[in-house]
Amino acid sequence: MTRNRKTARATKIPDVVIDRLPLYARCLALLQSRRQEVVSSTELASMSRVTPAQIRKDLSYFGRFGKQGRGYNVGQLLGELWRILGLNRDWRLALIGVGKVGRAILEYDGFASEGFHVVQAFDVDHQMVGQKLVSVTIRHVSELEQRLLKDPVDIGIVAVPAVEAQAVVDALVRCGVKAILNYAPLRPHRPPDVELRQIDPVLALQSMTFYLKALKGPAKRR
Amino acid sequence: MTRNRKTARATKIPDVVIDRLPLYARCLALLQSRRQEVVSSTELASMSRVTPAQIRKDLSYFGRFGKQGRGYNVGQLLGELWRILGLNRDWRLALIGVGKVGRAILEYDGFASEGFHVVQAFDVDHQMVGQKLVSVTIRHVSELEQRLLKDPVDIGIVAVPAVEAQAVVDALVRCGVKAILNYAPLRPHRPPDVELRQIDPVLALQSMTFYLKALKGPAKRR
DNA sequence: ATCTGTGAATTGATTCACAGCC
DNA sequence: GGCTGTGAATCAATTCACAGAT
Numbered sequence: 001m002t003r004n005r006k007t008a009r010a011t012k013i014p015d016v017v018i019d020r021l022p023l024y025a026r027c028l029a030l031l032q033s034r035r036q037e038v039v040s041s042t043e044l045a046s047m048s049r050v051t052p053a054q055i056r057k058d059l060s061y062f063g064r065f066g067k068q069g070r071g072y073n074v075g076q077l078l079g080e081l082w083r084i085l086g087l088n089r090d091w092r093l094a095l096i097g098v099g100k101v102g103r104a105i106l107e108y109d110g111f112a113s114e115g116f117h118v119v120q121a122f123d124v125d126h127q128m129v130g131q132k133l134v135s136v137t138i139r140h141v142s143e144l145e146q147r148l149l150k151d152p153v154d155i156g157i158v159a160v161p162a163v164e165a166q167a168v169v170d171a172l173v174r175c176g177v178k179a180i181l182n183y184a185p186l187r188p189h190r191p192p193d194v195e196l197r198q199i200d201p202v203l204a205l206q207s208m209t210f211y212l213k214a215l216k217g218p219a220k221r222r
Numbered sequence: 223m224t225r226n227r228k229t230a231r232a233t234k235i236p237d238v239v240i241d242r243l244p245l246y247a248r249c250l251a252l253l254q255s256r257r258q259e260v261v262s263s264t265e266l267a268s269m270s271r272v273t274p275a276q277i278r279k280d281l282s283y284f285g286r287f288g289k290q291g292r293g294y295n296v297g298q299l300l301g302e303l304w305r306i307l308g309l310n311r312d313w314r315l316a317l318i319g320v321g322k323v324g325r326a327i328l329e330y331d332g333f334a335s336e337g338f339h340v341v342q343a344f345d346v347d348h349q350m351v352g353q354k355l356v357s358v359t360i361r362h363v364s365e366l367e368q369r370l371l372k373d374p375v376d377i378g379i380v381a382v383p384a385v386e387a388q389a390v391v392d393a394l395v396r397c398g399v400k401a402i403l404n405y406a407p408l409r410p411h412r413p414p415d416v417e418l419r420q421i422d423p424v425l426a427l428q429s430m431t432f433y434l435k436a437l438k439g440p441a442k443r444r
Numbered sequence: 445a446t447c448t449g450t451g452a453a454t455t456g457a458t459t460c461a462c463a464g465c466c
Numbered sequence: 467g468g469c470t471g472t473g474a475a476t477c478a479a480t481t482c483a484c485a486g487a488t
């Protein structure tokens with residue numbers, strides 16, 4: 001494990017920086033699949049829609065991965081980012097709520113291909129309990145804590161209606177889950193050491209309409 | 223239309239502020255459904271997980287909606303936010319890509335209930351063309367521009383594989399679409415006057431693993 | 445007594461610009 | 467000549483703190 005010294009290890013790394021790293025990793029993976037060996041911050045910038053200076057500064061929090069006059073080695077930088085983000089291992093997830101959204105998540109193959117495996121699934125609907133969907137047997141949500149304590153997961157995915165989301169988050173927290181991906185349209189309370197990310201397409205739509213409103217009318221012909 | 227004077231109309235309103243407004247609107251709607259008439263910035267803060275000062279400052283970009291010593295009238299403030307965001311009308315959407323993700327979007331009823339109606343749907347798969355899903359007939363993507371120019375929409379939803387996403391975005395832009403919700407795992411280029419929001423759960427997961435990695439092992443029992 | 449609205453102060457993030465290396 | 471890594475400078479967002487309204 002080649003550890004780069006002279007690096008600002010002490011500095012608290014801003015969350016926004018962490019949020020951008022997976023984006024860089026994705027671009028690098030694309031470059032790697034094209035057999036490109038070297039990339040400059042400028043090229044990476046045009047792919048990721050981030051400025052070159054920002055990319056360089058972001059990376060500098062973790063080490064000195066580039067070569068002056070040349071750029072970054074694609075494979076090596078990708079490896080570093082994987083290491084930093086912990087992407088070179090699999091992660092176990094529990095899904096709570098197997099309604100429309102939950103089912104789409106289970107059937108979506110974009111998670112597993114990146115190492116995120118839904119290994120447990122829960123729902124309130126007794127009809128669904130016992131059904132097997134994509135190699136996961138659905139259990140009743142009342143068994144959640146018991147099963148999660150016995151067979152822990154790293155990340156919880158909340159896909160229940162808004163009114164139930166807080167209770168589910170609380171249960172996950174009690175089970176020691178430290179990261180939650182929430183699809184419910186509500187921002188749940190949780191302890192500061194529990195990471196939370198919201199997936200909220202309606203909020204996204206509702207903020208875009210602000211800018212549309214300014215325009216004359218509904219989508220005009222050119 | 224009561225227009226509040228003395229307001230900083232000239233100031234460019236930061237995008238982050240716009241992004242928070244729908245969140246406030248949602249909290250207010252919840253309060254309204256509970257028949258609560260008045261709310262303070264502090265109470266709204268605990269619901270939305272934003273600080274009271276930030277809420278007050280955000281709102282101050284648009285007017286003076288509160289009463290000192292009392293707070294905000296729930297119904298009135300909600301009305302103002304609807305007006306500001308353009309939520310008191312319906313919006314027409316086109317969905318491109320009716321695979322797993324696209325189908326989930328079509329079947330999800332959380333869009334329509336907020337006034338966002340998918341009125342057109344496209345896919346490359348000829349098998350799907352002609353099928354009717356949730357009151358929308360799927361058309362072939364080659365007809366996209368023709369149909370969108372004839373029957374314009376306000377917002378495009380991109381739910382195609384990453385490799386095709388840029389071409390779809392380009393086509394939407396040519397049709398005059400000024401707002402795009404993108405589910406493809408890639409940040410497409412677009413002109414500066416076209417709003418774009420990403421829905422990217424994998425990126426969200428990948429940034430959370432950074433914080434998990436620091437912890438001892440996979441979710442431990444307490 | 446309470447709570448808003450807002451300049452001022454602060455904190456945080458981004459960009460600049462250039463020394464140093466390839 | 468080209469490109470990284472990084473302090474310094476700039477720009478942006480958040481928080482403070484209090485005057486003023488009810």
